Amino acid sequence: xxxxxxxxxxxxxxxxxxxxxxxxxxxxxxxxxxxxxxxxxxxxxxxxxxxxxxxxxxxxxxxxxxxxxxxxxxxxxxxxxxxxxxxxxxxxxxxxxxxxxxxxxxxxxxxx
Amino acid sequence: xxxxxxxxxxxxxxxxxxxxxxxxxxxxxxxxxxxxxxxxxxxxxxxxxxxxxxxxxxxxxxxxxxxxxxxxxxxxxxxxxxxxxxxxxxxxxxxxxxxxxxxxxxxxxxx
Numbered sequence: 602x603x604x605x606x607x608x609x610x611x612x613x614x615x616x617x618x619x620x621x622x623x624x625x626x627x628x629x630x631x632x633x634x635x636x637x638x639x640x641x642x643x644x645x646x647x648x649x650x651x652x653x654x655x656x657x658x659x660x661x662x663x664x665x666x667x668x669x670x671x672x673x674x675x676x677x678x679x680x681x682x683x684x685x686x687x688x689x690x691x692x693x694x695x696x697x698x699x700x701x702x703x704x705x706x707x708x709x710x711x712x713x
Numbered sequence: 714x715x716x717x718x719x720x721x722x723x724x725x726x727x728x729x730x731x732x733x734x735x736x737x738x739x740x741x742x743x744x745x746x747x748x749x750x751x752x753x754x755x756x757x758x759x760x761x762x763x764x765x766x767x768x769x770x771x772x773x774x775x776x777x778x779x780x781x782x783x784x785x786x787x788x789x790x791x792x793x794x795x796x797x798x799x800x801x802x803x804x805x806x807x808x809x810x811x812x813x814x815x816x817x818x819x820x821x822x823x824x
Contacts, residue, residue, distance in 0.1 A: 644805070697809055
């Protein structure tokens with residue numbers, strides 16, 4: 602199983618861009634990188650998924666270098682409502698997900 | 714679609730009592746799973762199922778039982794509750810190769 606390492610916490614101010622980096626040195630060829638967001642008292646929610654290079658959707662961008670040993674979740678112009686825990690997961694998208702490991706995640710605090 | 718529905722939202726048990734946490738999904742997902750989340754920690758997989766009649770253990774299965782008689786339902790049973798099982802429990806489901814959908818959680822306290 603590919604292990605991931607992320608910062609435990611980060612602080613930012615409203616309107617800033619936030620970049621959260623995840624390290625996954627032993628990522629396998631078939632593994633995808635997926636990020637989830639969790640608000641207090643709620644279950645995690647899918648944000649974005651990628652395999653290589655750059656993926657962008659309406660809420661975030663995911664940057665993956667050529668060696669795929671790390672990835673960076675970028676949140677543009679954060680607001681107070683982006684305060685949450687962000688989880689980086691690595692796993693084979695072809696399986697069901699039983700091997701996806703949720704570590705402690707990164708606790709992002711957005712300040713006014 | 715209601716998504717993944719968990720009941721109850723809150724539950725207090727005494728040590729030794731039994732109970733069942735309910736989980737239902739209406740998205741026809743093959744995969745369903747149960748996680749527990751302790752304060753300040755990530756989610757740990759308890760049990761999972763890849764289809765009706767098929768279940769398997771996750772990372773922390775001891776003290777919990779599951780069954781999957783239908784595609785829609787995946788109940789989690791605590792046979793004899795212990796204080797160490799005080800946690801927030803999340804049910805999740807997905808179609809193979811797609812994203813996980815989570816329920817809103819059940820907060821369980823065992824006294």
